[in-house]
Amino acid sequence: MSQIERDNRNNNEISRRTMLQFMGAAGAWFLFGCEQHAEPRRVQLIPAGWNRGEERWVPTTCLQCPGGCGINVRVYEGRAVKIEGNPDHPLNLGGLCPKGQAGLQALYDPDRIPGPMKKIGGRSSSTWEAISWEEALATVADRLSQLRAAGMSESLLLLAGHLPGHMKAMFERLAQTYGTPNLVSAESLNNSVGRLSRFLAQGVSDLPGYDLDNTHYLMFFGAGYLEAWQPLGYTLRTHGRSLRGRPEKRTKIVVVDPHLGVGASKADEWIPIRPGTYAALALSMAYVIIDEDLYNHDFVANHTFGFDDWEEPGGQTAQHEGFRTMVTREYRPEVAEEITGVAAADIRRLAREYAKARPGLSVAGRGPELHTNGLFTQMAIRSLNALVGSIDVPGGEIVQQSVPSRQWSDVNLDDSARKGLAQPSLVSPALRKEGWPSGDHGTLLDAVISGQPYATEAAFVYNSNPLFAGPDTARYREALDRIPFVVSFSSFMDETTARADLVLPDSTFLERLEDDFALPSTGYPILNLRQPVMDKLYDTRHTGDVLIELAGRVGGSVAGSFPWRNYEQALKESLAAVAAAGTGSFTGRSAGDFWTKLKAHGFWSGGDYPFGDMKRVLKTPSGKFEFASLGFKEHIETEAKRTGIPVDALLDRLGIQARGDLALMPHYESPRFAGESEQFPLHLQTYKTMMYAEGRGGNQPWLQESFGVMFSERWRPWAEINPETAEHLGIHDLDLVWVQSDRGRLKLPAKLHPGIRPDVVNVPLGYGHTEHGRWAKGIAGNPHDIISLLVDPLTGAQAIHGTRVRVYRAVAPGETPPKLKGSARASLGNGH
Amino acid sequence: MAGPETQIEQPIAFDHVRHVTYLSEGEHRREKIDMHKEILGEDEASEEVLQGQCLECHDDLTDEAPDCAGCHILFQDAALRARKDVRACVACHRSTWTGYSAGIPSVTVCRSCHADEPRTDSEQEAHLREYIDRSEDIPWVRITEMDPHVHTSHKAHIRYAGYACTQCHNGLDQQVDTPLDLHVTTMEACIECHEENNVSDGCLTCHK
């Protein structure tokens, strides 16, 4: 014992022995207090199959976000008590973000839907009646059968969010065999611009993965690095590795964004660029890289098209301008400085650093795509990777390999199905083409609200809450109200479910058996397994099982295409092919053996990623990375022929300012904004914090209580304002302010933030719930309620960062503004 | 407020004496040896059966099959088999050997012996079988109370320190039926024994 400890012992006023004597005299019961032992305690009941004190660890996959980290769940006496990262999972290697740690609060959410329910009293009512699964399934199946018999199968809308693993194939199968072309998934809608930009340049419509374990330079345009950029667990892990995990190399990180988020605050440099001007910066960097001969000659010569001026394929004489000529002419750093506000000297320096750090990565994340010029901006940012050859090399951009599972047997389409599938889809009647994203929210909403080209009679909502997450929450509500029969599969009474007619609740991710495919990341395929860690808490059912059951009840060829007893059987059938492949992190002697091992590990991963297989990753018409997109050219020309509208007029209608060859290449077009700049002088931007959890974090108190890390804000959103701007507007830190757009206004506490441009206001997403549980409800502040309906006509994507606002104090001048107490003290956090 | 006079009624009047006797006086052993002889059609039991080396033949002995395995996986441990003073208790109170808790048996444990034909015609067994049929855990009432803030490790005492259960739970193995006396364990009792035996008396050894 050290002297310090001896001193401590002696200094204690009451020694332990004395304390005991005191307690002994007062009687043993004193220790416990009267209330606790008013009567003897019952031993806690435990589920059948468990022994007291027994604990097991069950490997499964988190679903607090789509990132797909492997987790191990500690189950004690039949109840889940802790979630940890799975040390073997390649994405997170044992770490786990706070959302993952809060996963138990999704499972044990006191406001969960305990069983099937039907709405009493019409759409706006909030009265629900519990019904049996039999009644629920019969009701849905009857309605589906009726619609089909009436020759209206296309009027079924399947609206889905993230579709884990084979749930995508399940829904696709249902859509096909039933006969509706209207399967809409968040995957496609929310990332439509990102996907299209990659498709035009590379012919691949998956979002890119990045080999973060081995890269040397990370240049983020937007993206929300370390807060929401996917896959998050992988990113957090590699951040530590990038900075301190490789003794010989430290990755330099640069964040280009009007807003300084956590990622930017941890980066080496933050570039506060003018909103919507990312393309000018990227292309100016391209100028420097080309001008100073820093580009990768080998890659450019062998694997790109359109870098130099080019001729029409097919030997015609038309000469087209190439990327080099265009960039050299248009994007001198001095010009870009005017547009972006970034000093020309910095542009030169960043370009040199990026080009010399082989491999470096230029990442187009959330932000650049949220403007009307989003598509060409993303193309511009991606073109930097091609210039330096960071495509399919270690440390570069990759195309994630698919898990080699087997397709189920071909579907049988009867006449009803064929008739329905021949109808135009509600999402993209004008732009339907294979490989293009499956459309946009705006087109869908127009079609449903107008009832053209046909009415939507029924809708399934799966893992999606558009009435909260938008975009355009008000129109989604209007659209939903046009649909006479809405079924939700949600486990929680969220905004969209609250307006449904019927709920057939899914089990939570800790109670389900399903697979999931990791997001683009490592390159080699990762098959994630989700399995129940304990008995279901309530009378919920896996939506996969429900779909199989419904198909069976609809009968005919629909039932015939769903020959399985349950989802597990369907999965096993498909995953048997992975077993047969005989490679990867483990193999199985048989399909059954493979399945057993998969349940023991929680995931399977493929072998090493085959870097440099250009045929696999460049699937454009030219077979190369296209600086000038031949696919886009062909599409515009075809559309011009089909519609009879001349090309230039067509471009105009699509909102594209560029003409001729420029329109085929990445370029800068000034973004359009909603709201007059005089009336609305500031730009509104939104972002997702670490705790956002796809909006589902609203009823998870652990996430809410630690919500705003940078400002130590808890349980509420805020509006970030530059301190100079705030002073100009007479706003102090924590004053309540109105943030007003041409659509409406929000009242929020102002946070003075040196990490935001003077002309930008930033509001975090996640609040403004009107449903979703006792803690989520009632905390105001959903930016989607005031975001303007500005849309990029080419992609149909809503320009979420295209809204201009004004900000003013929420009280009249002369009055003392009511301060929200305690937020400053809240940063100390413990009662001082 | 509970005190030493409080008498506890259990949902089923569990006869400790009968069960302990069955396990420790050789009745279980004889019964199972005979069972093996009958199944295998042999006159003499093999060495493996006599020595309780289940794994030699049953290589699929896993926790998934709760009947015999539930107990016998644990009893592969020679150290446990050697402890004549506790092994009859551990047969049902399994987590006293492997972990912290008291190991009040779940209905899974009862099922390992009482799943087939009734062994007696007692009302208590009939009542037990109702729980087994419903796969419902029996709502036992705790008779040895300790503050929930306190951690105690049965494993540490029984397995490492080599104590018998009856040293703290005196007389419990002699209990025939309810009502049982509530026993509240005090800090004094723990500290006294710890100090006598020169074992850790740091606060955090016991306090959670």
Added chain:
Amino acid sequence: MPRWGMVIDLDRCTACQACTVACRAENNIPFAGPREAAMGRAIFWNELIVRLEGEHPYPEIRYLPRPCMHCDNSPCSKVCPVNATSRDDEGIVGQIPSRCIGCRMCMCTCPYTARSFNWLEAEWPSPMEKQHNPDVAVREKGVVEKCLFCIHRIRRVKETAREEGREIRDEDVIKLTACCQTCPAGARVFGDLDDSESTVSKMARNRRAFSLLEELGTHPKVIYLRERT
């Protein structure tokens, strides 16, 4: 006898707050709700302290995850009138809820504001009580609580080592605490500061190392590594 300590590499830290939430999950820490949190009553055994400095466009944000320092010269254990908090032979400063009388003298003396008080009766609306970790007490209103370096996990490691007939190894403890285990960026490490070959000891000798408020003489056992080089 080990002397338990922790190293936190602020360069690796991504300010994600996984440590904060993992600790709450591991230790049955109740949540306060919006009203009480606004009054500063939310309990965080590990808290991410943030400082915003600098002016646009060169702001500096500093993030500091702060558990209990388990000071070798702990001010808190000196003032507790009922010995609810004291430091054991392995350097862990304990906190016994059933002894605490809620006077909060310890909170006054702790210079790191590492201690929290249960101002409220904890709310665990059913079925949230199912997530309680059985190895950690559930505290009641009126007592102080704080980080205990996951002493319940240290106990387990000792037991496992004993079972296997060996000493505790560095790899057993390097990610022992909930915060160290969950840190996605690998920024936190736990172990024996008296073992010169342990990971914590090696990291603590790094030239980026510093401790908080060293000048007060508390001898904190949480060592930080400065950001960047």
